Amino acid sequence: MGLLALGTALDWPEAKTKAHHVRAWGIKQLLEIWNKAKVKERDAMLWGDEVEYLVVTYSKDDPKVLLSLRQADILAALAGDKDLAKEVTPPASPGGTKPKDKYPSPVFHPEFGRFMLEATPGKPWGIDFKELLHVEPDMKLRRAIAKDHMLPNEYPITLTTFPRIGSPGVFTEPHYPVSGPKLRSQFVPDEIANPHIRFPTLAANIRSRRGRKVQVNVPVFRDENTPWPWKDPTVNYDLHNWPEDDDVRNGAAPDNFIHMDAMAFGMGSCCLQITFQAKNITEGRKMYDQLSPLGPILLALTAATPIYKGFLADTDVRWNQISKAVDDRTAEELGEKPLQNDRWRIPKSRYASNSTYISEDPRLREEYLDPNLVIDPEIKQQLLDGGMDDRLATHFAHLFIRDPIVIFNEDLEVLDLSKTDHFENIQSTNWQHMRFKPPPADNNIGWRVEFRPMEIQITDFENAAFSVFMVLITRVILSFDLNFYIPITKVDENMETAHKRDAVLQEKFWFRRNLFSSRPSRGSGSGTNTPRSGGGGSRANSRPPSPVGPVEDEYKLMTVNEVINGDEEGEFPGLIPLVESYLDSVNVDVATRCQLARYLDLIRKRASGELWTAARWIREFVKGHEGYRRDSVVSEEVNKDLVGNVIEIGEREAKGKGFKGLGRGVEKLLGGF
Ligand code: ADP
Ligand code: MG
Ligand code: MG
Ligand code: MG
Ligand code: MG
Ligand code: MG
Secondary structure (H helix, E strand, O other): OHHHOOOOEOOHHHHHHHHHHHHHHHHHHHHHHHHHHOOOOOOOOOEEEEEEEEEEEOOOOOOOOEEEOOHHHHHHHHHOOHHHOOEEOOOOOOOOOOOOOOEEOOEEEOOOEOOEEEEEOOOOEOOOHHHHOOHHHHHHHHHHHHHHOOOOOEEEEOOOOOOOOOOOOOOEEOOOOOOOOOOOOOOOOHHHEOOOOHHHHHHHHHHHHHOOOOOEEEEEOOOOOOOOOOOOOOOOOOOOOOHHHHHHHHOOOOOOEEEEOOOHHHHOOOEEEEEEEOOOHHHHHHHHHHHHHHHHHHHHHOOOOOEEOOEEEOEOOOHHHHHHHOOOOOOOOOOOOOOOOOOOOOOOOOEEOOOOOOOOOOOOOHHHOOOOOOOOHHHHHHHHHOOOOHHHHHHHHHHOOOOOOOOEHHHHOOOOOOOOHHHHHHHOOOEEOEEEEOOOOOOOOOOEEEEOOOEOOOOHHHHHHHHHHHHHHHHHHHHHOOOOOOOHHHHHHHHHHOOEOOHHHHOOEEEEOOOOOOOOOOOOOOOOOOOOOOOOOOOOOOOOOOOOOOHHHHEEEEOHHHHHHOOOOOOOOOHHHHHHHHHHHOOOOHHHHHHHHHHHHHHHHHHHOOOOOHHHHHHHHHHOOOOOOOOOEOOHHHHHHHHHHHHHHHHHHHHOOOOOOOOOOHHHHHOOO
């Protein structure tokens, strides 16, 4: 894996001096692949999912449930298993969809947390509707294979975060003391991170560039007996091991917030990502734009993260916490000090919702773009000079405002244009909610778009449902030529809204009223090459065709239920009804349609409130537990029972038993599925 190639990783002050070098070579590699791949046509409609797991230790008679740090051993066991070499037979699965006899062996990947695993299908899924039915058995297969290569008391679970990561006492197996030189955290040891040099360097250099530790503050949920104002009782103000121990004495841990101080609190979270291959670059750019406004809606709908560091939080999703956990911006870039050493103020972390649209779709109005988008004008000019159009050059010139964080000295000796490592260095540490993935250097696959905001779900049924739903949405967008554009800053606003407790039912989101609106009548035909902007500057984006009416009239606030199921007035059709009419318009056999209906039903019911999100289910589980004292504390005992329940749900699912009679509100999470 190129990303994990070994070498000498530079510490921050030195890495900083090479940042320009990496960017310059990264742009050359980008132009090389752009010139090769921009004409690619008729790539197949392929797609694939990524499922991330926490590995926990659990046994009935052990009072503690812990994070297992055996990622490397588990991956080695998987890699060394000859029976997994090519194809694998799925376990018998009486419930759900009928599996095939054989599946290409799934691929397991390391992740940031040493307690994490990632699994992807053995090969990407194709366009055939029947393929959609193999996602769920394949996900179950992946989980079963992972479990088979663990110790008897280890389990792969798909909670987004471990509820008591960073709590005082023991929460990992084996246990390590805090605090190490890389993270300098007062809550988690350095050993929590994947030991491959890339990961500790990433964490250390983010901290070092920033000039202090990352600050992951999450509002605490205020229950009846929660002391108020609330002071995080786990913060130690008397440590003097590292200069960064001053952070909390300088106000890093404000009242009423759960305070966390390390990358592991964010990048240790699990998510569900989907990557689509487009038939050509134009379609890829269109998909990127059209899926972008759906990000916050799917974030709210998949909400699964109500607990941090042993406390109930007042938010439901992981997104902003990851954003803060890798925020490498300096005080100058954050606007806390006048600009002196840094080049610009940067409004967002490198992990954030995406900040611009990239398509040359004539329906994209200038008003949808952010006039304050920060770009590197020199980079943009190089891309324009290399033949890239204005809008895409703007996108990459925005990503390239960032410094590379992990640099291997050996890579800076000769520029290799048959690789994309320097480009990927910047691209893959811009963690936005959409990612536009150019073909790899050998150009053997197409332009891809990744949809990244969704939270991982507890069962594979749910993970398959959300994956399949998103695939169907892409089909609907393309076949009905839907228009989801709203101003990109409204997408940002929606992303914030999605964090609120029970946002799926309680909040409203900006959404486009008319998805069928056609192209503006005047000025269309602005074809592929927009005029050069002459070196960039703050007005980064070029001018699209003339508008037809005030932009503000094009969108309004809607509930997730309205977006998904349609509004009562019948003015907005709803995404599920659109998917249904798309399925009506194509040839899908009855059996397939029935199985797809299970997935669509889950999403319909989550949006309407008939079923609960995982976040809601976890909250209710904690509240209903005899050991909970209404003080926002998620104790060891509650945590153990919660994880125990999640494991039991998983075992029921693996055996195809269904979830009825499990108690603890599981029927509100999963209904009769
Ligand atoms: P990353 O972590 O960089 O997003 P991964 O390799 O972990 O990438 O996951 C990428 C996903 O894309 C996997 O589900 C994989 O099956 C899928 N995939 C691989 N090749 C293609 C392709 N040509 N088109 C669409 N999806 C693909
Ligand atoms: Mg991956
Ligand atoms: Mg991953
Ligand atoms: Mg990750
Ligand atoms: Mg991914
Ligand atoms: Mg990755």
